[in-house]
Amino acid sequence: MGEKYSNALSRPLKMLTVLALTAALSGSFIGTVQADRSPWEYEAASMTKYGPPTSVYFDNLNIYVGRQPINHKGTVMVQAEPLLKSLGYQVTWDVTEKKLTAEQAGKVSLTFWAQRTEAEIDGQSVHTLPAAPFVHEDQLWIPLRFTAQSCGLAVTWTAKGSFVSVRDPNAQIHLRVGTQADNENTGQPSALIQYMKENWETNVQINLTSPKDFSNKTKVKIAAGDMDSLMLLGDAYEFRDDLLESIALDLSESLQSYPSLKELTDASNIAVRKIGGKVYGIPRPSDLNDAPxxxxxxxxxxxxxxxxxxxxxxxxxxxxxxxxxxxxxxxxxxxxxxxxxxxxxxxxxxxxxxxxxxxxxxxxxxxxxxxxxxxxxxxxxxxxxxxxxxxxxxxxxxxxxxxxxxxxxxxxxxxxxxxxxxxxxxxxxxxxxxxxxxxxxxxxxxxxxxxxxxxxWNSAGGGMYIVSRMAKVDAVKVLEWLDRGIEMSETGKWAEIEGLKEGDRSAIQNLFGRNDLLKSNALxxxxxxxxxxxxxxxxxxxxxxxxxxxxxxxxxxxxxxxxxxxxxxxxxxxxxxxxxxxxxxxxxxxxxxxxxxxxxxxxxxxxxxxxxxxx
Structure with a gap:
């Protein structure tokens, strides 16, 4: 599992109770909520002169960064020694030159100097660093993005949530999806999960919830700060604008790469949430005649x-x-x-x-x-x-x-x-x-x-998916997964996949919807x-x-x-x-x-x- 440091997203939300969330929905929006103190809070006090704390998430990487990372003049900085050692490097420190050298067999060597905006990769000087490393309490702090990318890792900054995700681009994507089990089948679709792991290079956790419990459990997830990466809201208009903006990413730009998903959000007959022209959700396909x-x-x-x-x-x-x-x-x-x-x-x-x-x-x-x-x-x-x-x-x-x-x-x-x-x-x-x-x-x-x-007639449609601000996966990757699944549903390609059982096909319908009652209807x-x-x-x-x-x-x-x-x-x-x-x-x-x-x-x-x- 990935390691998470000072998750500034989840800590405030964890302070919300279901009652507090209900109050927010009924007109008393919570606003800024005081959080429990994090393990880094006392240490962070001495770092304030360098910049505010920030959140870093290492996806499926066993990484330790020591003290809480900080945002130093727009550059996320981390302690060099614990990070590089977690990545398998041997680290040496030259006190005279204030130089740190990191070496590992079969990997590039890295060299940093305190107060110098240049570094070396395999002994070759490289372009200027975005911020000069600095020493604080006998520890060198270095730019996270430059270091991680030099080691072959992918780094993503999510401005909305103010956090950094670091992952191995060659490793499988880890995705957590929550949806409503319209057909009451909440069992785990094991064969479907395995198929996606082998063919989509995605390790997905699927949370299926019965309709009678769905709304309450959704609110509990939000209140607990434990939201799914891709999360269905049963009603696109269930939450106020300010609350929705605080939990969901603006997908307007990302959707440009997925015309089919964008078409869903632009359809005039489907309930979808837009705030100030920005798109905050994607309708789950449904037949609008699918109503009691x-x-x-x-x-x-x-x-x-x-x-x-x-x-x-x-x-x-x-x-x-x-x-x-x-x-x-x-x-x-x-x-x-x-x-x-x-x-x-x-x-x-x-x-x-x-x-x-x-x-x-x-x-x-x-x-x-x-x-x-x-x-x-x-x-x-x-x-x-x-x-x-x-x-x-x-x-x-x-x-x-x-x-x-x-x-x-x-x-x-x-x-x-x-x-x-x-x-x-x-x-x-x-x-x-x-x-x-x-x-x-x-x-x-x-x-x-x-x-x-x-x-x-069901004017609410099949509900609306949001990409949670707590998602530690690039929104584009989440949309790619959703687009692929919906496309296979609409073209009937899921029927061609062997080895899927009744529970798997039931989950496919719950995940990717159905735009026609008569289409791919096993019942x-x-x-x-x-x-x-x-x-x-x-x-x-x-x-x-x-x-x-x-x-x-x-x-x-x-x-x-x-x-x-x-x-x-x-x-x-x-x-x-x-x-x-x-x-x-x-x-x-x-x-x-x-x-x-x-x-x-x-x-x-x-x-x-x-x-x-x-x-």
Whole structure:
């Protein structure tokens, strides 16, 4: 493993707690955090006249440099004797000439003089040094870059993080990657790691995290100062500008060498973070139709002699049949029409009903004139609540929808007595393959016969990769690794690699994304032919529907800072009360009318319009 000296990047961040990070995200940015004292702090005090301390990271090199390196007038200086001895040199010191000589069999010899800006390599005088070596407390300090490069090592200065990386250019690159395991497969892809080691000359550590834990674990990594070199953020707009700039490298210049990655960051339909024109992340490729959406028990539909609904009236009637006509044939009358849950900010797995009636996959959208539209004030929102109220009153929705979380809801679906569940494409396929019902994604749904069809939509996409400021690998090398993996995914070349197992191919999808639900989908290929046909028809139909340019993923910047969340929570609570019959629709009308006329609400709308104009 590499040796790290005075990591000025990680020490301040290690002082952050998850609570402190949360405070930063909610509007109280941490700013400069006092760090624990480093082992070099007391020694560094005597070195201040020469320059401030700096960080040096030796990648996979067993190097010792003695005291903390310093930045002396723009040149990183280190103690000569411990560095050169770590590199295998015999070191001699001529007191009279104040000359240090370093020799090693089969290697170049090096000679330095105190207070002289010239050096010798193999006895030949070389160009002027960037800074003259100096003696402090009987130790000669010499320029790190010149010395390391003379020994055949590669030296990289990262201005953003103010640290130096030293590595053997002929050795393998060490890379740590963290991503979300969308398919819940968090096992280590051993064959994939070995393939990359042998063929890409990269020793990669892959950290796969389940979706339910991903956001919290990401924050813990940031708070602990233990970030991956290449790290996925589930939402490009989860963190404030100042916090993101403090943890992620500006990739604008590096991306010029990778047109495919740059194209991803320039795509108008994908959530990507740019601050002041600088690019701080790369979207993980995804199919924007890959979002939770109603799926139906096709086996129940077949048993009842029915068909997939097209309108919301037909959907209502089908759910009534699911509840009242014993579609599972067990005679217990315990079937549930639809199983759902709600979130603090929205109706969760019931939000598809709002989507159907409002025509928008999210509460806030962007009008053709470029202003924000709040669908909570629309006629469609009222129609959605009316439909849900009737469904709840007639027992078509699980009675505990307001109190359960997504994990509990999924466990309820797996009991196999539910007719409609809100699932992602692959989730429906997996339940079907696991014989937990025969699930088919719904397509062609509309509010009424003359209304437009809707389709699932994920405005956040597949998340955004950042190159951490704590990465000890050149950003170009990180981007090269990512570009290569994505290119192989998009061209289908991964399928040609022998020896990769199911877990490896699962990891490939989690790492490099998938821009088409139907492409390289192992779950889809394992379905029965007639079921596979229904899935392909649904995805193909979804692909004809787009909400590009209509959604506002940037709104999460406001939510993450705690802005206007009181409005969101109160409105959501009101919706739930309406659905459960505790508040009438007339009272809903009065509530939203009063809300829309308040100054706080008008401020929120102004803030949204500012976000739109800043895009």
């Amino acid at each position: 959406f109603p799926a139906l028990r096709q086996d129940w539909i077949d048993t009842l002699g029915s068909k997939q609904p097209v309108t919301m009236d037909e959907m209502f009637n089908l759910l009534k049949q699911f509840v009242n006509k014993d579609p599972d044939g067990n005679g217990k009358g315990n079937t549930i029409g639809m199983y759902g849950y709600v979130n603090a900010n929205n109706l969760g797995s019931l939000a598809w009903v709002e989507h159907t009636f409002t025509g928008s996959p999210e509460r806030f959208s962007i009008s053709e004139s470029g202003t924000v539209v709040d669908h909570a004030l629309s006629k469609g929102q009222r129609q959605a609540l009316e439909w849900l109220t009737r469904a709840y009153a007639q027992g078509l929705i699980n009675k505990d929808f307001a109190t359960i979380d997504p994990e509990t809801a999924m466990e309820g679906v797996k009991k196999k007595n539910v007719g409609l569940a809100v699932l992602k494409f692959d989730e429906a396929a997996k339940l079907t393959l696991d014989k937990q019902g025969s699930w088919t994604p719904l397509s062609g749904l509309k509010a009424s016969s003359n209304a437009p069809e809707i389709a699932p 889809l290929n394992d379905l029965a032919p007639e079921t596979q046909k229904l899935y392909k028809e649904a995805a193909t139909r979804w692909h004809n529907i787009s909400y590009k340019g209509q959604t506002l993923p940037e709104a999460n910047l406001l939510w993450s800072q705690g802005q206007h969340t009181e409005f969101i929570h109160k409105l959501n609570d009101m919706k739930i009360k309406v659905i459960m019959g505790k508040v009438s629709l007339s009272e809903w009308d009065e509530y939203v009318k009063k809300m829309a006329s308040s100054e706080d609400y008008k401020t929120m709308i102004r803030d949204f319009n500012k976000l739109i104009h800043s895009k």
